[in-house]
Amino acid sequence: MREKLRTITQLLRNAFGRSIGILLSILAAVMVGSIIMLIEGQNPLEIYWLLIKGALGSQRGLLISLQRATPLIFTAIASTLAFRTGVFNVGVEGQFFIGAICGAFVGYAVKLPMLIHLPLTLAAGFFGGALWAFFPTIMRQKLGVSEIITTIMTNYIATFLISYLTNYPLRHTPTTPETPPVQPTAQLAQFVELSEGTFGKGTQAHVGIFIALLVVIVMYIIFKRTRIGYEWRMVGLSFPFSEFGGINLDRTFIGGMLVSGGIAGLGGAVEILGVWREYKDLFAAGFGFRGNLAALLGGQNVIGSTIAALFYGGMEAGALGLEWSAGVPRQLIDIVVGLIIFFMAAEGMWAFVRRIKWVRGSRAVHRTTEDLEV
Amino acid sequence: MTTAVEMLGIRKVFPGVVANDNVNLSVEEGEIHALIGENGAGKSTLMNVLFGLHHPEAGVIKIRGKEVHIRKNADAIALGIGMVHQKFKLVPSFTVAENITLGSEPRHRGIFLDRKAVHDNVMEISRRFGLQISPDARIQDLPVGVQQRVEILKALYRQADILILDEPTAVLTPKETRDLFGVIRSLVANGKTVIFITHKLREVMEISDRVTAMRDGKVVGVTKTTETNPTQLARMMVGRDVLLRVTKTEAQPKDVVLQIRDLHVFDDRNLKAVQGVSFDVRAGEILGIAGVEGNGQRELVEAIVGLRPAWNGEIQVKAQNLTTLNIRQRREVGVSCVPEDRYVRGVALPASIEDNLIVNNYFKPPIAQGPLLKPDVIARHAQELIETFDVRTPSKDVPAYALSGGNLQKVVLARELSAQPDLFIAAQPTRGLDIGSIEFVHRRIVEARDRGAAVLLVSAELEEIMSLSDRIVVLYEGKIMGAIEGARATEEGLGLWMAGITSEGSPEAAGH
Numbered sequence: 001m002r003e004k005l006r007t008i009t010q011l012l013r014n015a016f017g018r019s020i021g022i023l024l025s026i027l028a029a030v031m032v033g034s035i036i037m038l039i040e041g042q043n044p045l046e047i048y049w050l051l052i053k054g055a056l057g058s059q060r061g062l063l064i065s066l067q068r069a070t071p072l073i074f075t076a077i078a079s080t081l082a083f084r085t086g087v088f089n090v091g092v093e094g095q096f097f098i099g100a101i102c103g104a105f106v107g108y109a110v111k112l113p114m115l116i117h118l119p120l121t122l123a124a125g126f127f128g129g130a131l132w133a134f135f136p137t138i139m140r141q142k143l144g145v146s147e148i149i150t151t152i153m154t155n156y157i158a159t160f161l162i163s164y165l166t167n168y169p170l171r172h173t174p175t176t177p178e179t180p181p182v183q184p185t186a187q188l189a190q191f192v193e194l195s196e197g198t199f200g201k202g203t204q205a206h207v208g209i210f211i212a213l214l215v216v217i218v219m220y221i222i223f224k225r226t227r228i229g230y231e232w233r234m235v236g237l238s239f240p241f242s243e244f245g246g247i248n249l250d251r252t253f254i255g256g257m258l259v260s261g262g263i264a265g266l267g268g269a270v271e272i273l274g275v276w277r278e279y280k281d282l283f284a285a286g287f288g289f290r291g292n293l294a295a296l297l298g299g300q301n302v303i304g305s306t307i308a309a310l311f312y313g314g315m316e317a318g319a320l321g322l323e324w325s326a327g328v329p330r331q332l333i334d335i336v337v338g339l340i341i342f343f344m345a346a347e348g349m350w351a352f353v354r355r356i357k358w359v360r361g362s363r364a365v366h367r368t369t370e371d372l373e374v
Numbered sequence: 375m376t377t378a379v380e381m382l383g384i385r386k387v388f389p390g391v392v393a394n395d396n397v398n399l400s401v402e403e404g405e406i407h408a409l410i411g412e413n414g415a416g417k418s419t420l421m422n423v424l425f426g427l428h429h430p431e432a433g434v435i436k437i438r439g440k441e442v443h444i445r446k447n448a449d450a451i452a453l454g455i456g457m458v459h460q461k462f463k464l465v466p467s468f469t470v471a472e473n474i475t476l477g478s479e480p481r482h483r484g485i486f487l488d489r490k491a492v493h494d495n496v497m498e499i500s501r502r503f504g505l506q507i508s509p510d511a512r513i514q515d516l517p518v519g520v521q522q523r524v525e526i527l528k529a530l531y532r533q534a535d536i537l538i539l540d541e542p543t544a545v546l547t548p549k550e551t552r553d554l555f556g557v558i559r560s561l562v563a564n565g566k567t568v569i570f571i572t573h574k575l576r577e578v579m580e581i582s583d584r585v586t587a588m589r590d591g592k593v594v595g596v597t598k599t600t601e602t603n604p605t606q607l608a609r610m611m612v613g614r615d616v617l618l619r620v621t622k623t624e625a626q627p628k629d630v631v632l633q634i635r636d637l638h639v640f641d642d643r644n645l646k647a648v649q650g651v652s653f654d655v656r657a658g659e660i661l662g663i664a665g666v667e668g669n670g671q672r673e674l675v676e677a678i679v680g681l682r683p684a685w686n687g688e689i690q691v692k693a694q695n696l697t698t699l700n701i702r703q704r705r706e707v708g709v710s711c712v713p714e715d716r717y718v719r720g721v722a723l724p725a726s727i728e729d730n731l732i733v734n735n736y737f738k739p740p741i742a743q744g745p746l747l748k749p750d751v752i753a754r755h756a757q758e759l760i761e762t763f764d765v766r767t768p769s770k771d772v773p774a775y776a777l778s779g780g781n782l783q784k785v786v787l788a789r790e791l792s793a794q795p796d797l798f799i800a801a802q803p804t805r806g807l808d809i810g811s812i813e814f815v816h817r818r819i820v821e822a823r824d825r826g827a828a829v830l831l832v833s834a835e836l837e838e839i840m841s842l843s844d845r846i847v848v849l850y851e852g853k854i855m856g857a858i859e860g861a862r863a864t865e866e867g868l869g870l871w872m873a874g875i876t877s878e879g880s881p882e883a884a885g886h
Contacts, residue, residue: 226745230736234729238722244681244713245733246702 025343033336040332047328051336054321055314061321063191063205067275069313070205071096073212074267075291076298076305077219078129078260083300084223085256086236091136091151092264093288094158095129099265100272101162102128104279105170107182107272114185121186122211122269129265130258132158137257141250147257155288166281177281188274206274215263220302232256264288297344315340377439378403378536378567379424384433386419393419394430395591401536401584403438406558406568408578408599411588411611412808413779417571420588421538425457426450437536456529457538460545462521464513471496471509474528499530504560519550526557537561538569543577547666548836548869555581573611573808575604576837587611612810620813622820625844627656631708631828632678632797637687639673647673649852650687655797655828660819662843662860663832666872667802670852671832672714675801678830679711680704691797705734708796712786712803714832716779720786723775727767728756730774731789763788764814780811787818798822801832816842836865836872850874 034044055065075092082089089095103125110117136150163177172180188208191200223229231252234242243249267287272279294312298304319333379401386394393416401407411417422428424435426447435442437453444450464473471492480491496509505523513521522542529537539558543551558568558581570582578585579599587595587610595610608616632655641647648670655661665671676682678689680701689696691707699707713719721730732752735741740751756770763784767777774782783803791798800819804812819842823829833839839846843860848871855871870876 225747225749227737227742227747228745230729230732230747234722234725234733237725238718240715240719241722241725241730241733243701244679244711244719246700246705247733248700248702 026340028343029336029339032339036335037332042328042332047322047326047332050322050326050328051315051318051333053318054325055318059200060202061317063200063203064320065310065314065317066209067203067205067313068316069310070209070212070274071267071271071287072290072294072309072312073209073216073306074270075264075288076294076309077215077291077302078262078264078267079292079295080298080300080302080305081219081232081256081263082260083295084236085232085253085260086239087140087253087257087260088148088292089133089151089257089260090148090292091133091154091261091288092291093286094151094155095132095261095264096268096271096288096291097158097162098132098268099125099129099262100268101165101170101179101279102265103186103269103272104179104182107186107269108180108278110186111183112185117183117185118188118273121182121273122266125269125272126262126266129268130262132265133257133261134254137254141254159285162279163281166279170279172278179279181278182273186273187277188270190274204275208270208274211270212267215266216302216306219263223302228252228255264291267291293341297341312337376403377401378405378437379569380434380436380439381420381424382434382436384420384423384430384435386416386423386428386430392591394423394433397433397588397591397593399586399593400596401567401569403567404562404565405583406562406570406581408582408585409569409571409588410573410575410578410585410607412573412810413806414808415588415611416591417588418540421457421540421569421571424450425455425538451532451534454533454535455538456526456532456534456536458522458525458529458540458542460540460542462525464521464524466514467512469510469512470507470516470524470527473513473524474499474509474531478532495531496527499527503527503530503557503564505557517550518545519547519553522546522550522554523557526561535565536567536569538571540571541573542570543572543574547872548865549873551577575607578607579604589613608809612808616809616813620816620820620841622842623824625659625823627659627844628826629657630654631657631692632830633688633690633693634678635688635690637674637677637689638685639670639677639682640685641670641673646685647852648677651849651852651854652687653847653854653857655830657796657826657828658823659844660823660829660831660842660860662839662846663830663849664836664839664846664868664872665834665849667834669849671801671834671849673852674849675711675714675799675830675832678704678797678799679709679713702737705793708793709799710734710790710793710795710797711799712783712790712801714801714805716783716786721774721782724773726771726773727760727765727777727785728752728770730785731756731759731770731792734789734793759785759788759792763818780807780814783807783811783815787815791818791822794825795822795827797830798827799830799832802834803831804833804835804838812838836868839868840865848872 030048037044037047054061056062075096078092078095079089103121106121106124110120112120132154136147136154139145139150140147166177166179170179172178188206190204190206192203223233231247234245234247235249235252239249290312291309294308295305298306298308315337319330319337322328322333323330377400379399381397381399384394384397397416397420399420409417419428423430424444426444426449435444442453444453465476468476474496475492480488480495493509500507505527507520507523507527513524526537542554546554561568572578582599584596584598585602585607586593587607589611635652637648637651638646639648651674653661663671673682677684678696680696680699684697691709694707696704696707717723732741732755736747741748741755753770760767760770765784765788766781774785777785803815803819807815819829819831831839831842840860840863845857846860846863846868847857848855848868850872851874855874855876858867
């Protein structure tokens with residue numbers, strides 16, 4: 001009983017400690033950010049207030065936050081899945097863009113009724129991303145090359161490949177490197193279109209957010225309730241244990257990476273079909289990297305990463321509003337966002353150190369009290 | 375006789391646990407004092423306090439009757455205290471002499487290492503205490519027993535009068551243990567005082583003059599060795615009566631379950647670790663594989679389980695060839711295994727106990743239905759195993775790292791035995807466990823045999839091999855040195871085989 005109580009209080013303390021830590025890191029970032037703003041001659045209180053108001057203060061702000069968060073949810077979940085199987089998939093960035101170009105291509109080149117066309121286009125995004133994850137995965141499994149290096153490299157290849165595609169074979173207009181527009185049958189409706197202008201005016205928020213949330217739910221269930229999810233978790237927690245237990249390491253690992261790449265690619269397609277409706281060369285870089293970060297901040301679990309992605313989206317939306325309304329340079333906000341992430345990552349380190357201490361402490365506790373009762 | 379060491383009211387607290395609670399220890403000059411207790415009883419903490427590695431919250435230490443303040447390790451060494459740790463602290467590429475003098479080398483004109491003085495000093499000490507050693511040999515080329523001798527010399531070189539030996543026999547063969555005891559006796563004859571940490575009662579009885587027993591951070595008894603017996607000491611350590619000898623009935627061997635023929639296996643360095651081994655294990659018997667660690671046992675087990683390819687030869691279980699099957703397929707044929715590195719392969723430390731318990735059956739009914747897991751079945755499965763195997767844990771959801779070594783091993787046992795294996799392999803199943811847990815593990819192994827499993831027990835502990843096995847084979851450098859019935863084996867005979875010495879003639883000849 002005493003043991004039980006001790007564990008419960010310990011767990012509570014850990015959870016509490018973690019949220020306190022996150023709060024403290026935000027506070028620290030806000031303070032350092034304030035100093036920078038004061039130097040810049042701005043009023044920090046006002047800016048922060050506008051930041052929050054911009055993200056959450058209006059229907060429009062909220063919808064922009066959602067729209068900004070949508071692609072990040074995909075890339076954050078993709079990174080989380082890879083992290084959980086024990087890999088750092090830095091290639092989420094490239095997989096996202098390959099998925100986007102595949103989605104754009106099937107979106108404009110194919111003529112089919114929406115009921116078939118839209119799913120087909122989304123599937124093209126998924127498989128594009130999965131294919132892009134396949135090469136580094138195979139190189140790691142068969143040749144032992146670190147996936148961190150190969151996925152970074154495939155990011156560059158993706159960027160240049162797409163640059164080539166949008167400049168030459170898939171180019172639509174002579175003036176700009178972009179693909180032809182996606183057929184209406186493959187577009188994801190924006191809320192403003194669905195409501196004929198009554199809801200979500202001035203935003204590009206689209207129904208893709210529901211696909212993102214569906215992915216979150218499905219991944220949550222897969223991790224908790226399925227054989228493949230168990231395999232992913234165990235392989236990520238301990239290679240030698242999983243091998244000894246009879247889990248097929250190659251299959252689990254390759255499967256995990258392919259699905260991770262697929263989710264990133266699906267995110268790319270959703271972004272194209274919902275917001276851009278055509279592929280502009282380098283339409284927006286960094287979705288993948290921010291997804292990696294969100295996954296780290298979210299503690300590498302599905303729900304935490306989703307929350308971190310939403311938070312990230314909100315910050316961006318707020319920053320956007322600030323630039324418009326207060327004339328504050330966007331870069332100033334980017335610095336504050338960067339600081340928050342910096343401090344939170346540091347907090348993550350503290351959580352790690354605490355856990356290690358706890359592991360040692362609890363071992364000592366059990367050694368002295370429990371073994372003797374055996 | 376004067377008192378060499380006196381520790382009074384020592385209290386040492388680690389976060390959340392009192393490791394030493396008002397501990398008193400008194401060691402006479404020139405005696406061999408055994409300090410016994412289970413893992414976590416606080417023996418090592420107490421000795422680390424004496425050696426200046428931990429700082430007690432309260433308490434007084436007197437050395438040769440004078441109160442001292444040991445603030446750091448160097449203080450302890452200056453007071454003539456030396457300690458030989460379980461894990462040696464030697465530089466493998468240095469010679470014996472260099473290791474011994476490292477940190478307090480004789481200097482030539484203050485700067486240069488005086489190699490001749492180093493050599494001579496070491497020769498002098500080793501002669502004085504009868505510790506034969508070649509000062510110019512490199513540590514990496516020496517057997518474990520000799521390395522330990524270097525550690526002892528290191529302490530003596532630093533003028534230690536009081537030597538602490540932390541579980542010195544854990545890594546030694548029986549012969550090396552006997553040699554060590556010889557060394558200890560000669561040390562005491564030369565006026566040294568020895569504190570000997572152990573939980574092996576036989577050794578306590580053999581070597582020590584007096585015993586201090588600890589339990590739960592407290593001293594629970596101090597006695598002269600001549601006035602006690604192993605049963606009484608075990609009761610002191612554990613706090614209840616303990617069966618030191620496994621009770622088991624005569625084996626009822628049936629059909630051959632595991633058949634190994636001319637097996638060759640390579641180790642990680644691509645050297646042949648198992649060389650042409652053949653043996654059978656029948657249902658209902660325990661075959662013990664004895665041998666000093668590193669003589670091919672690990673590779674043998676890994677080849678049977680499927681973690682390592684067999685380069686040549688046959689492995690059959692129930693007349694089925696295993697060599698072409700993967701690990702899961704072998705498990706499905708009926709192979710279960712308690713692996714020797716339980717913290718690495720036996721469990722996933724950060725995973726919950728529940729998850730740790732299903733790695734061998736999560737993919738099939740009743741745990742899974744199609745691709746889906748059934749959480750209620752998994753929870754019940756975990757709860758049942760926790761109860762039947764008496765795993766002491768607050769809940770099935772705590773991570774494995776929160777468990778003690780004994781309870782962790784119970785989780786592994788529970789999982790591997792719940793599969794009702796036809797072949798059950800137990801590799802070093804009680805290493806590092808305390809008496810209570812050892813008793814439990816042994817009982818389960820015998821139960822598996824009585825249920826009709828073929829049991830392959832691999833252990834470096836001769837006592838364990840002898841008390842459990844129905845038949846014994848000894849591995850030496852990847853080959854079988856000999857085989858003998860458990861009842862006819864003697865420690866001396868097995869010890870000779872373990873050292874690679876073949877006696878002429880029949881197995882019984884080795885039994886003398």
